[in-house]
Amino acid sequence: MKTYFTSTIFRKTIASLSGVFLVLFLLGHLLGNLQLFISGEAGQKQFNEYAFFMTTNPVVKILSLVTYTSIILHIALTFYLTIQSKNARPVKYAVSSGTSNSSWASNNMAVLGTFLLIFLVIHLKSFWYEMHFGSVEMDLWGNKDLHSVTVTAFHELWYVLIYLVSMIALGFHLKHGLESAFQTLGVRTRKYSSAITNLTTGLVLLIPIIFASIPIFIYIKNI
Ligand code: HEM
Numbered sequence: 001m002k003t004y005f006t007s008t009i010f011r012k013t014i015a016s017l018s019g020v021f022l023v024l025f026l027l028g029h030l031l032g033n034l035q036l037f038i039s040g041e042a043g044q045k046q047f048n049e050y051a052f053f054m055t056t057n058p059v060v061k062i063l064s065l066v067t068y069t070s071i072i073l074h075i076a077l078t079f080y081l082t083i084q085s086k087n088a089r090p091v092k093y094a095v096s097s098g099t100s101n102s103s104w105a106s107n108n109m110a111v112l113g114t115f116l117l118i119f120l121v122i123h124l125k126s127f128w129y130e131m132h133f134g135s136v137e138m139d140l141w142g143n144k145d146l147h148s149v150t151v152t153a154f155h156e157l158w159y160v161l162i163y164l165v166s167m168i169a170l171g172f173h174l175k176h177g178l179e180s181a182f183q184t185l186g187v188r189t190r191k192y193s194s195a196i197t198n199l200t201t202g203l204v205l206l207i208p209i210i211f212a213s214i215p216i217f218i219y220i221k222n223i
Helices: 008-037 040-056 058-088 102-133 146-153 157-184 193-222
Strands: none
Touching (some): 008 146, 040 102, 040 146, 058 102, 102 146, 146 193
């Protein structure tokens, strides 16, 4: 028997909530990574102390588990919903309208999402895996030197380019994702519509641009 918990609207709600949580994660992650702009030994010391705190603090550990769960739920549910909507409409629309056509948006969301998943695997292998399971050297203050691992990675042009292209994909993914999440969650009411539009535009532009500026800054500083 079909219950609320197996319904499409429930799956869409969880996909939206996990997406919104991931945006909050991105904002926190971005703030932490801004420390990479601090130059010299002060920056290295501060970033490594921060990385130590982030990998050992019990509250952060729980938040990390929520993040991993959100990533898995978000991928599984959006994948399922995409397949479901494709099966429900085996014949494509004859006319594509630019804004209200969910088929166009969901097709692109799937491609962008898959691209971001590949980015995430590369990203986690480079930093997260190294920090937790790799052999990262110690810095002068007795912390794992994740700062040097990160900065050294961004000395390679090809690696910086992966980040730049991925941040463009992230921008488009966030745009369609946030718009549809706010719609699903019912927060885009007439009263808040323009505030939601401004919030979405701000996040969609600022998150990818500031993320992208970090590898660019480190690469340029090294040449
Ligand atoms: C210039 C951009 C970025 C830099 C320098 C950066 C740096 C890092 C570093 C150093 C870690 C390891 C932290 C640790 O294990 O203590 C990490 C983890 C992570 N990054 Fe990034 N990151 C960037 C962008 C992104 C983006 C755009 C995403 C998602 C689309 C992302 C998702 C993650 C996730 C999910 C983790 C694991 C977090 C956890 O264990 O709780 N990062 N990042």
